[in-house]
Amino acid sequence: MVLTDIGFFLLASAGLVLFGALLVRSILRIAQFLRLSEFVVAFLVLAIATSLPELFVGIQSALAGEPSLSLGNVIGSNIADLALIGGIVIILARGVKITEKLLRRDAWMMVLIAVIPLVLMVLGDGLSRFDGVILLACYAGYLTWLYLERRDDQMMENHVGRWEVVADVLLFVAGAFALYYSADAVVKYGSMIAIELELPHILIGLIFVALGTSLPELVIGTRSTILKHPQLAIGDLVGAVIVNSLLVLGVTAVITPITANLLLFFTSAAFLIFLVVLFAVMASRGRGLSWEEGIVLILFYVLFLVIELNVKEFFT
DSSP states (O other): OHHHHHHHHHHHHHHHHHHHHHHHHHHHHHHHHTTOBHHHIIIIIHHHHHTHHHHHHHHHHHHTTOHHHHHHHHHHHHHIIIIIIHHHHHHHTTSBOOOOHHHHHHHHHHHHHHHHHHHHHHHHTSBOHHHHHHHHHHHHHHHHHHHHHHTTSOBOOOOOOHHHHHHHHHHHHHHHHHHHHHHHHHHHHHHHHHHHTTOOHHHHIIIIIHHHHTHHHHHHHHHHHHTTOHHHHHHHHHHHHHHIIIIIHHHHHHHSOBOOOHHHHHHHHHHHHHHHHHHHHHHHSTTOBOHHHHHHHHHHHHHHHHHHHHHGGGGO
């Protein structure tokens, strides 16, 4: 029974990756047709697109009464994005030179934003619906600040025809529905695995669901690096952490207040805070991110996995 549920869980996770990639492609072509700025596409549209799996998992977990799965997914995805995927991108690029000053500043903005839901979680012993409204308000404020900062950026060239963009809109709608049902299956079978193996739901979200929902960032990161645009990949990762921390958790908490196992929450939160500060320090230096630092990030993720998988022994 457990093996069957794991098989369905992996199949649903593959659906998240496939339909997430379809949505990313459609959104990018729509953004190109609308001639949005390159910065908005890289740091806003792309970050939201690659975070759609986390958003749909958050909505489904809230509707299923398991919001701690979404909390674990967001924390785990943020750690996987910066440590595992960031490390892979940096190594593939043999180092990433951060020439964009605002990207270095956004890295520190990411630190502040990633800490906000953790602080609210500690102060209120969970995330209430009001906390969710606060997170969504912070996200709206961030979008406003982003627009005012970068409204004069260079616009993308439009190589997409009118009928082509109509097809992309239809693909986006179809992909969104498919992603929704894939997320529903991930939550359903992830919860069943947690019950059968007597694991906390937050642990399933921290590791297994997080790895699945972070695969779109891996695809975008590796493709951007191969095309000699590693800064685009780093910008996407920073943006994804911001979207996960504010939009995804905000929507989830508004639907259903979030509570979680405190020990697993505090250990994973400590890892996340240390990681975002470490990543911001690395990114804000003039010499950029070296391939040696990419290896350090990947080793950090391995350490995270080892500790989180062993923390569950406290509950058996």
